[in-house]
Amino acid sequence: MSFLSRLLREPLVHFILIGAAVFAVYALVRGGEEARDRIVVTEGRVAQLAQIFTKTWQQPPTKKELRGLIDAYVKEEIYYREAVALGLDRDDTLIRRRMQQKMEFLTEPADDLLKAGDAELEAFLEANREDFRAEPRLAFTQVFVSPENKNEDEPAESRAAKFLAALRSGPGMVSSDLGDPTLLPATVPLSSTKMIARDFGDAFAEALLSLPKDEWSGPVPSPFGLHLVRVTERFDGRDPPLADIRDAVEQKWRTWKREQFQDEVFNSLRAKYDVVLPTLDGDAKQTGSVP
Amino acid sequence: MRMPLLISCLIATLSGSALLAAQQSAAEEGVIQLPTKEGVAKVAPPQFSPYAGRNFPTRVFWGDTHLHTAVSVDAGTMNRIGQEDAYRFARGEEITTTHGLRAKLSRPLDFLVISDHAEMYGLMPQLLNGDREILSNETGKRWHDALTKGDDQKKFDTAMEIVGSLSGDEPPIKSDSAVKNAWQNYTALADKYNDPGVFTALIGYEWTAIGGYNLHRNVIFRGDASVANRTVPFSQYDSKNPEDLWKHLAAVEDKTGAELLAIPHNGNLSNGRMFTVETFDGKPLTKDLASMRAQYEPLVEVTQIKGDGETHPLLSPNDEFADYETWDKSNLNGTEAKTADMLQWEYARQALKNGLLLEKELGINPFKFGMVGSTDSHTSMTAVEEENFFGKHSGVEPEPHRWEHVVIEAPDPNFTVKGWQQAASGYAGVWATENTREAIFDAMKRKETYATTGPRMIVRFFGGFNFTDEDAKTRLPASAGYAKGVPMGGDLTNAPEGKAATFLVAAAKDPYSGNLDRIQIVKGWLNEDGKTEGKVYDVVWSDGRRPTGDGKIPPVGNTVDVESATWSNSIGEPELIAVWEDPDFDPNKRAFYYARVIEIPTPRWTAYEAKRFNIDMPDEVPMTTQERAYTSPIWYTPAG
Numbered sequence: 024m025s026f027l028s029r030l031l032r033e034p035l036v037h038f039i040l041i042g043a044a045v046f047a048v049y050a051l052v053r054g055g056e057e058a059r060d061r062i063v064v065t066e067g068r069v070a071q072l073a074q075i076f077t078k079t080w081q082q083p084p085t086k087k088e089l090r091g092l093i094d095a096y097v098k099e100e101i102y103y104r105e106a107v108a109l110g111l112d113r114d115d116t117l118i119r120r121r122m123q124q125k126m127e128f129l130t131e132p133a134d135d136l137l138k139a140g141d142a143e144l145e146a147f148l149e150a151n152r153e154d155f156r157a158e159p160r161l162a163f164t165q166v167f168v169s170p171e172n173k174n175e176d177e178p179a180e181s182r183a184a185k186f187l188a189a190l191r192s193g194p195g196m197v198s199s200d201l202g203d204p205t206l207l208p209a210t211v212p213l214s215s216t217k218m219i220a221r222d223f224g225d226a227f228a229e230a231l232l233s234l235p236k237d238e239w240s241g242p243v244p245s246p247f248g249l250h251l252v253r254v255t256e257r258f259d260g261r262d263p264p265l266a267d268i269r270d271a272v273e274q275k276w277r278t279w280k281r282e283q284f285q286d287e288v289f290n291s292l293r294a295k296y297d298v299v300l301p302t303l304d305g306d307a308k309q310t311g312s313v314p
Numbered sequence: 315m316r317m318p319l320l321i322s323c324l325i326a327t328l329s330g331s332a333l334l335a336a337q338q339s340a341a342e343e344g345v346i347q348l349p350t351k352e353g354v355a356k357v358a359p360p361q362f363s364p365y366a367g368r369n370f371p372t373r374v375f376w377g378d379t380h381l382h383t384a385v386s387v388d389a390g391t392m393n394r395i396g397q398e399d400a401y402r403f404a405r406g407e408e409i410t411t412t413h414g415l416r417a418k419l420s421r422p423l424d425f426l427v428i429s430d431h432a433e434m435y436g437l438m439p440q441l442l443n444g445d446r447e448i449l450s451n452e453t454g455k456r457w458h459d460a461l462t463k464g465d466d467q468k469k470f471d472t473a474m475e476i477v478g479s480l481s482g483d484e485p486p487i488k489s490d491s492a493v494k495n496a497w498q499n500y501t502a503l504a505d506k507y508n509d510p511g512v513f514t515a516l517i518g519y520e521w522t523a524i525g526g527y528n529l530h531r532n533v534i535f536r537g538d539a540s541v542a543n544r545t546v547p548f549s550q551y552d553s554k555n556p557e558d559l560w561k562h563l564a565a566v567e568d569k570t571g572a573e574l575l576a577i578p579h580n581g582n583l584s585n586g587r588m589f590t591v592e593t594f595d596g597k598p599l600t601k602d603l604a605s606m607r608a609q610y611e612p613l614v615e616v617t618q619i620k621g622d623g624e625t626h627p628l629l630s631p632n633d634e635f636a637d638y639e640t641w642d643k644s645n646l647n648g649t650e651a652k653t654a655d656m657l658q659w660e661y662a663r664q665a666l667k668n669g670l671l672l673e674k675e676l677g678i679n680p681f682k683f684g685m686v687g688s689t690d691s692h693t694s695m696t697a698v699e700e701e702n703f704f705g706k707h708s709g710v711e712p713e714p715h716r717w718e719h720v721v722i723e724a725p726d727p728n729f730t731v732k733g734w735q736q737a738a739s740g741y742a743g744v745w746a747t748e749n750t751r752e753a754i755f756d757a758m759k760r761k762e763t764y765a766t767t768g769p770r771m772i773v774r775f776f777g778g779f780n781f782t783d784e785d786a787k788t789r790l791p792a793s794a795g796y797a798k799g800v801p802m803g804g805d806l807t808n809a810p811e812g813k814a815a816t817f818l819v820a821a822a823k824d825p826y827s828g829n830l831d832r833i834q835i836v837k838g839w840l841n842e843d844g845k846t847e848g849k850v851y852d853v854v855w856s857d858g859r860r861p862t863g864d865g866k867i868p869p870v871g872n873t874v875d876v877e878s879a880t881w882s883n884s885i886g887e888p889e890l891i892a893v894w895e896d897p898d899f900d901p902n903k904r905a906f907y908y909a910r911v912i913e914i915p916t917p918r919w920t921a922y923e924a925k926r927f928n929i930d931m932p933d934e935v936p937m938t939t940q941e942r943a944y945t946s947p948i949w950y951t952p953a954g
Contacts, residue, residue, distance in 0.1 A: 075450035078447060079451055115463075117463045118463070121463075169888075173858075204789050205789070205889055206772045206774060206792075206821070206889060208372060217406075221421045221770075
């Protein structure tokens with residue numbers, strides 16, 4: 024792309040050209056007089072200044088105060104224009120960010136864009152099954168064998184093996200009669216593996232997934248010691264239907280939709296620019312349009 | 315239906331035995347009584363199945379009662395994360411921090427109280443968005459400009475100025491409608507995230523009085539938005555006097571049917587004000603005020619990022635674990651140096667002792683409180699795991715130099731608090747029957763709670779007169795505990811002739827953290843001469859250590875490799891349990907007992923930081939820590 028055409032796309036150039044055009048027209052209209060900017064303080068503006076003052080001070084401004092407000096407003100306006108004319112806003116990081124924020128705020132999608140129909144949610148759920156998958160859940164009973172039990176000379180492993188044999192020996196065996204004291208729950212109701220990991224550690228929760236159901240097995244190690252385990256209920260991880268998780272899907276869909284909308288807006292702005300980047304650490308020089 | 319407070323108290327006192335009888339007969343008829351605010355129910359008679367019919371809490375729920383988001387005026391100066399992300403983070407989701415990092419907890423919490431400052435509630439987001447009404451205020455305009463256009467120093471100075479303004483007599487920016495809107499947005503959000511059985515979002519706020527001296531309280535509601543919306547947060551502009559806060563809470567309860575409690579924190583920064591034995595105006599404490607405090611402040615937050623408040627080495631010179639994450643240079647904002655005589659009115663253990671004396675004098679113990687830990691994080695993230703610590707406020711979120719950056723700037727540089735001094739602490743453990751607002755609130759009221767400095771160890775503590783060693787061998791210690799005694803937060807009285815108080819205490823480590831070093835029982839008592847005393851007993855410990863000459867158990871050792879920020883669980887034990895009988899029990903003396911559980915040394919957050927960013931920190935920066943838990947006390951009161 025030629026330098027000229029690139030130049031013609033540069034907003035600053037637009038600004039200068041427009042400025043020049045305005046200047047020219049203005050100069051013509053004023054008939055060759057020195058061109059002067061105008062600041063018009065409207066009645067509406069004065070009313071607004073007075074209103075703000077009234078709200079702050081709980082009384083209307085006096086004439087003198089109002090004059091002061093107007094003078095301050097004019098001063099602000101003049102400095103603002105002069106600063107912009109000098110380009111002081113261009114190299115000020117905070118102003119640039121503020122402008123970016125305002126633009127982003129303007130590109131918030133309208134409410135109706137964020138209303139989802141069933142079809143859209145279904146499609147979204149389908150595309151993001153992974154995020155909405157219900158974790159596997161298990162219920163189990165456990166008998167704890169402590170390697171630290173000082174009343175026992177026998178190693179925990181062999182005690183565990185004996186308990187396991189006893190537990191498997193028949194229905195007369197009550198699991199609460201076996202094992203060492205512990206604060207860990209002896210029976211755990213249907214819980215996600217995450218919740219089981221919270222109390223018993225990650226490796227233990229993981230190991231439970233491969234245990235048979237309704238059968239004593241183990242020992243399964245945990246940071247506390249050894250556990251004989253009988254899994255009493257098991258729900259494999261599953262993909263719930265939309266009806267069960269509609270709120271959650273809708274929440275994520277809205278977030279996604281908003282991001283997508285903002286990306287689109289940005290991309291359309293971005294398409295108006297050619298971005299020229301310097302060479303980075305041995306990269307080939309990148310010029311022209313970078314998508 | 316609500317009865318006036320006094321009448322209901324009277325009825326409760328007169329008919330205590332009748333109630334008990336009713337409970338008993340209910341249990342006999344097979345109706346299972348659940349625990350209430352007043353206490354746990356009489357344990358249901360044993361069933362064939364030892365797990366059936368249990369009506370006591372069988373699992374501990376973890377939470378933070380003290381978290382700030384961008385809605386808090388001070389946090390909002392540096393933090394851009396709102397209340398919704400704070401909930402998402404606490405329940406285990408990944409969020410993006412103010413500084414663009416991805417952050418997630420190792421495990422979800424069970425409950426959260428977002429307690430943004432009552433003062434100018436919700437003003438900050440409006441200020442930053444350049445709300446017209448707020449910019450029309452001179453201060454609002456100046457703050458807005460400094461925070462949106464100033465450099466980092468300017469922003470920090472302004473943040474400090476805003477924190478300072480929270481202590482003024484008048485709000486620099488006042489807008490009742492803005493506060494009400496922000497409050498109602500918050501309560502609606504809390505209702506949305508409250509998911510009974512999974513995640514509890516208790517509604518609350520922080521009353522931030524006498525900022526420099528940190529007389530702050532977190533106010534917590536039992537009910538939902540429809541209840542909380544009948545009032546707005548009581549702020550220090552309404553009154554800086556905690557007695558007025560209690561009166562306000564009583565009035566709200568009477569007027570709206572809400573149920574409320576308040577949790578004070580950081581007595582360690584109050585320069586002798588948090589637990590004084592006088593009224594706010596310095597007059598002798600009255601019975602009325604003492605009972606209001608006892609009623610509305612059942613808990614104290616004893617450990618958090620701004621230091622630990624269990625006890626101080628000068629108050630407990632014989633306690634080798636007393637000097638834990640101590641902040642004792644000055645008051646909160648560093649405008650007044652701390653002197654040794656202030657300490658006795660600042661720390662929980664001494665306050666519990668002073669409470670015994672006040673109870674003798676007034677008939678009411680205003681300091682009959684249980685313990686919780688919480689974060690007081692201002693980052694919207696309740697992240698106080700040592701290897702996942704996001705700091706006190708968003709000015710000291712993770713980056714290579716935060717350990718040496720200023721957390722709180724003081725006029726005297728000696729009192730300025732540096733990043734490394736922050737404690738990665740703490741959480742609240744609550745023994746409730748289920749994870750709901752009602753069950754957790756009621757457990758807090760009856761003080762069945764404990765504080766930890768971060769790790770989620772399971773701790774049980776029961777007191778009675780009949781515990782024997784056999785009870786420590788049962789597979790269900792809690793069944794014996796509830797059947798034969800009272801849990802943490804409970805009361806003992808009327809020691810049977812010739813019997814001493816006995817305690818069943820047990821702890822299991824956090825599976826993600828260090829083994830346990832020991833369990834101790836801390837006792838405080840009141841002598842006839844009106845002097846209080848205290849003693850720490852080692853009750854059960856790991857590795858078969860023997861007491862040395864002074865009767866103390868030697869240190870457990872240290873496996874921490876600071877350079878790699880690792881440790882080994884080759885010392886300590888995963889679980890400890892014991893029955894302990896008080897060898898110095900005197901049935902005629904008022905006393906309290908609480909358990910303290912100590913972990914083996916593990917890397918402190920600074921060690922993870924030094925490794926992660928490959929930095930050398932000076933010797934004054936501690937690199938290891940022995941995390942701990944403090945249970946609520948059990949009180950013994952002589953009959954009559």
